[in-house]
Amino acid sequence: MIYYEQVIYMTIGERIKKRRKEIGLTVDDLANLIGKNRATIYRYESDDIENLPVTVLEPLASALRISPAELFGWDSETGKKYDDVLSIPGIMPIPKTVKRPRLGAIACGEPILAEENFDGYDDVPDGIPCDFTLICEGDSMINARIHDGDIVYIKQQPTVENGQIAAIMIDGETTLKRVYIDGDRLTTIPENPAYKPHTYIGEELNNIRIIGLATGFTSILT
Numbered sequence: 001m002i003y004y005e006q007v008i009y010m011t012i013g014e015r016i017k018k019r020r021k022e023i024g025l026t027v028d029d030l031a032n033l034i035g036k037n038r039a040t041i042y043r044y045e046s047d048d049i050e051n052l053p054v055t056v057l058e059p060l061a062s063a064l065r066i067s068p069a070e071l072f073g074w075d076s077e078t079g080k081k082y083d084d085v086l087s088i089p090g091i092m093p094i095p096k097t098v099k100r101p102r103l104g105a106i107a108c109g110e111p112i113l114a115e116e117n118f119d120g121y122d123d124v125p126d127g128i129p130c131d132f133t134l135i136c137e138g139d140s141m142i143n144a145r146i147h148d149g150d151i152v153y154i155k156q157q158p159t160v161e162n163g164q165i166a167a168i169m170i171d172g173e174t175t176l177k178r179v180y181i182d183g184d185r186l187t188t189i190p191e192n193p194a195y196k197p198h199t200y201i202g203e204e205l206n207n208i209r210i211i212g213l214a215t216g217f218t219s220i221l222t
Contacts, residue, residue, distance in 0.1 A: 013047035015071055019064045020045075033063035048145075097123035106134040106152065106167055107175045122151050128216045129155040134167060134174070136217075141165070141176055143191035150219050152176060154212040167211040170200075176214060 020030050027045075031038045034056070042048075044060070061068040099121040122133040130153035139148055144165060146152065152167070159181075160166045166179045168188060177188035186208060187199045200208055 011047050012071060013045045016060070016064065017045040019066060019071075023065055025063075030063055034059045096126045098126050100124045100130050100133050100153070102133045102135065102151070104134060105137050105174075107136075107138050107140075107173070122218070124153055124218075125216070128153055129213075130215055131156040131212065134176075136176060140190035140192045140195040144178075145219075146176070146191070146217055147219065150217045152217040153215045155215045156212040157210070159210055160213050165214040167214060169209040169211055171207045174211065179210065 020027075025033075027038045027041045031041045057068050057071070061071055064071075102119045102122050104119055124130045124133065132154055133151050134154060136146055136150045136152055137148060141147075146165075154167050160179055162180045163178055165176060168175055168177060168179065175188065177190055180187045180189065184205060185199060185201045186205060187197055189197045
């Protein structure tokens with residue numbers, strides 16, 4: 001009973017790491033078993049991914065040789081079943097999705113040229129405002145949980161509220177940053193201390209256009 005109380009207060013990531021070591025798997029071993037890379041396993045174990053998709057939960061539990069419910073510290077004495085897992089925080093059931101066009105890449109670092117050409121479709125959860133998607137490149141938004149390779153949802157609009165994350169066109173190149181506007185001054189703020197904010201004033205604003213508001217994103221766990 002003491003063991004159960006200790007486990008239930010562990011995070012999912014801590015439990016994954018503990019169980020992996022118990023059965024003698026390396027990070028690379030676990031990554032290979034579930035078809036992911038080692039960086040993704042580290043993100044699981046550090047609880048960097050808050051919503052663990054059901055499509056990942058089952059193969060992960062199988063690779064760790066436990067049930068999905070045991071990943072949450074539950075056992076047969078609790079009376080809880082696998083279906084109960086889907087109703088707790090940290091588990092995201094597969095949502096109903098709609099397809100939205102992907103229109104190229106956007107920099108999460110220094111601005112890069114976006115190829116605003118149709119590049120197929122992405123599945124976006126129904127109900128999230130989204131006119132198109134862009135694939136992120138770089139690491140300047142990692143503290144907003146947006147990583148290289150993630151798909152960001154964009155609601156097309158010419159302006160955003162201060163502090164919101166937006167896709168911005170700067171001299172024909174696009175970047176994803178938090179935006180602050182104060183009169184004739186526009187500042188872009190990254191979510192990574194390795195990058196510096198940039199401020200544009202006066203005539204510089206003639207070469208800047210807000211493409212749209214970032215309304216959500218999908219982490220691509222490969």
